[in-house]
Amino acid sequence: MNTQLYPCLTGVLLLLASMTLAASSLYAQDYPPDAVRGKSIYARYCQTCHGDSGHGNGPEAASLKVSPADFHRVRSFLKSDEELLRTIEHGIVFSPMHSWRGQLTDGEMQDVLAYIRLLSQQGP
Ligand code: HEC
Known part of the structure; x- marks a missing residue:
């Protein structure tokens, strides 16, 4: 497999993780x-x-x-x-x-x- 892809994949995963975090903190503002x-x-x-x-x-x-x-x-x-x-x-x-x-x-x-x-x- 092409190892040059890994840094790119990690970047995408990090981006996804931070988007999830941002979404959950938005939620927290609406509630409690x-x-x-x-x-x-x-x-x-x-x-x-x-x-x-x-x-x-x-x-x-x-x-x-x-x-x-x-x-x-x-x-x-x-x-x-x-x-x-x-x-x-x-x-x-x-x-x-x-x-x-x-x-x-x-x-x-x-x-x-x-x-x-x-x-x-x-x-x-
Ligand atoms: C037009 C009159 C009316 C208005 C306005 C109304 N209700 Fe009700 N509500 C009722 C009636 C009648 C019942 C009982 C229904 C039954 O037992 O069939 C009920 C039941 C409920 C229940 C269920 C209680 C239980 O023990 O299951 C809740 C919760 C509730 N109402 C909340 C609200 C909220 C919140 C609002 C305002 C956003 C509201 N109601 C506006 C008439 C009203």
Whole structure:
């Protein structure tokens, strides 16, 4: 095999490695989730149904056939982040809880989840 190729290959590998590193640090900037940002997203999009404190008693709740989730209930509390994120992202069929994909970015969904978690830790 042509040994002159090796330095060139190493260069390509180094380039690839640094690109991967750059991409992963970009990712790190978008995350970790920020509950403060999540709070303003919640106030804008979720509060009308889920209520100020996440008890599922927002002004719009009374007119809904399916009650909005109360994030303080054990049922929601014990669900994994992945499970709740899936609901936020895709919504629930035949429920007022529609999909937020397209309206919120992945980062925003994680931020709002962080805020929901914070709410659910504040008292029963
Ligand atoms: C139009 C009213 C409405 C709005 C607005 C709304 N939700 Fe919901 N949400 C619901 C209802 C109703 C349920 C319960 C659905 C069910 O059990 O079928 C629910 C359920 C959920 C769940 C699942 C909880 C669990 O225990 O599985 C999460 C998480 C959630 N909502 C987050 C959000 C977030 C975040 C927003 C804002 C971006 C939001 N919701 C906006 C009505 C709403």
